[in-house]
Amino acid sequence: MFxxxxxxxxxxxxxxxxxxRETSPTWLQSGAELVAVISLFALVCLLESSGNNTDRSNPAA
Structure with a gap:
């Protein structure tokens, strides 16, 4: 869901x-930029945490 x-x-x-961009007010543009950065960061973190769950004790493998 998240x-x-x-x-x-x-x-x-x-x-x-x-x-x-031309039709939206400036406060919405700055808020949208912030939301885009935060949500992209959250998506990357979620993908990394749900990714490959292999044994990480051997980094050369």
Missing amino acids: VWATAVAFLLSLLAVGPL
């Missing part, structure tokens, strides 16, 4: 920063 909410927040903020 992943989907983060993905939706990221896409909506990209719309506000990208193609809808």
Whole structure:
């Protein structure tokens, strides 16, 4: 659920920063940029934590 909410927040903020930049107010643009950065960070962290759960005791493997 958190992943989907983060993905939706990221896409909506990209719309506000990208193609809808001319029609959105400046406070929304700065907030959308912040939401885009935070949601991208959260998505990367979630992907890293749910990724490969192999044994990390041998880093050369």
